[in-house]
Amino acid sequence: MSRPRFSLGGLLWATFAAIALCGLGVPAVADADDSVSSAEPRPPLVVVRTVGAVSDADARLACRALLAQLQVRCEVRAGRPTDVLASAFDARRAQIDARKGLELLFRDRAADALIEIDLTGADIFEDGKPFVFGLASLSDRIAIISTARLQSSDESLYADRLTKLVMHEAGHTFGLHHHAQDDCVMRRDPSVVSLDDAPTTPCRRCRTKLHRRARTLARPGQLALDRARGLLVRRDPDTARQLLLGTVWAGEYSSAVLHEFGIAFHKSGQLDDAIGILQFLVEESPNHARGHVSLGVALQARGDSGDRAKAIAHFKRALELRPEWTTVATHLAALERRTG
Ligand SMILES: [Zn+2]
Ligand SMILES: [Zn+2]
The missing domain is CATH 1.25.40.10 (Tetratricopeptide repeat domain)
Structure with a gap:
């Protein structure tokens, strides 16, 4: 192995000139x-963690859904208390600000996780919306999903809802944007009624993208x-x-x-x-x-x-x-x- 020859001296920050x-x-x-x-590289590692009162069974369900549909490795790691998201809590709304939450989770994320999905039982919101089911950062490859509005006495219905959200947010962490297609899990579903009508899988086009991305992410x-x-x-x-x-x-x-x-x-x-x-x-x-x-x-x-x-x-x-x-x-x- 030759030694790296470039010097990495510190420089002042400058605004990126858009000539790139x-x-x-x-x-x-x-x-x-x-x-x-x-040579077949190891598939990218997805880590699923819980924040606050979410059952480990939900985290395991998330991993199973990902393993069934994506070329990834998936591990459930130890949960953390809600305190991790304390400074993202909006007392007036009694909800977690999902964007602030993602920032906190970025700093606290699992060191070896290419993708991290955090499940929380707290209700979460984004500016301009009464609530969101989840939010993901395409660049940081981290997502937060709330189970607060998914609850149902029908266990299979609950599992379906969570599966759809996990697949949707994982799609974002793979770099996919929304896809306005009825048969695609990457469609927007702003209500429980809409979510219940959504598929649990990506459309063919998005599936192809996900497979391609999985190979890229394994580099x-x-x-x-x-x-x-x-x-x-x-x-x-x-x-x-x-x-x-x-x-x-x-x-x-x-x-x-x-x-x-x-x-x-x-x-x-x-x-x-x-x-x-x-x-x-x-x-x-x-x-x-x-x-x-x-x-x-x-x-x-x-x-x-x-x-x-x-x-x-x-x-x-x-x-x-x-x-x-x-x-x-x-x-x-x-x-x-x-x-x-
Ligand atoms: Zn989305
Ligand atoms: Zn699609």
């Missing part, structure tokens, strides 16, 4: 070296990448750097994950870090066209002496690798005209 990849219209296609390894380094992104958004680049370094030192990453680390640091304004990571990437994987483009974009954004010339060289290298990449060619031509 979206500005270049980078097509969503994978480089050859972005593909997921053919080496994904857990550290997700955590680093969450930390960068919360303005904790030092801990994000430690995660990145640990991942690189352990050699537990793919080039695709390293590329996404670089983009995450760029987006959070940590340009020196982003450039260091992306340089390391293209040295390790010289044919990573997207890596060259992302490095060019980061160098151009930093704009130190010599950065523009280096950026031009990386855009050219990307075009050698992928001559059909017209958005990069157009961008390069404009940059060269401005450089004179």
Whole structure:
């Protein structure tokens, strides 16, 4: 294992200049070296935990539902008292603010969980709504589900309701958005009546997406990448750097994950870090066209002496690798005209 060569010195935060990849219209296609390894990786780990008065049987039911429908591992971990969510409690409404709750749960989450689903017996709400059954963060891959409004004397009806919510919120943690389709568990169900009419499974399209995502989420380094992104958004680049370094030192990453680390640091304004990571990437994987483009974009954004010339060289290298990449060619031509 070679030692990581990039320096991870601290930098001040800056606002992300929106010139990054979206500005270049980078097509969503994978480089050859972005593909997921053919060796079957371990499925992503989902941890289910309870907060307050929820039975472990509910947590086990949640795991069973996930294992039946998704390519995941699932573990029920020890429950925690309601105190964990105390500062998210809105006394006026006598409900938990679900967004604040998710933030608290992010800080308290299981260290090894790629996805965490927390079940609470407390009623929860989101601004502008009288209540919500659940809420998930697509980026942090964490969800909170309330059983407060699911209760029924009919046990199978209760189990059905909980299964639908678990599948729906888990879908979000896999990055899926709502899907306005009657036969899809990713549809919106704002009332118990609507929930009782909903299916317990995703539609075919969403199921395909979930299977694909499960493979992506199983990539080496994904857990550290997700955590680093969450930390960068919360303005904790030092801990994000430690995660990145640990991942690189352990050699537990793919080039695709390293590329996404670089983009995450760029987006959070940590340009020196982003450039260091992306340089390391293209040295390790010289044919990573997207890596060259992302490095060019980061160098151009930093704009130190010599950065523009280096950026031009990386855009050219990307075009050698992928001559059909017209958005990069157009961008390069404009940059060269401005450089004179
Ligand atoms: Zn939803
Ligand atoms: Zn769907």
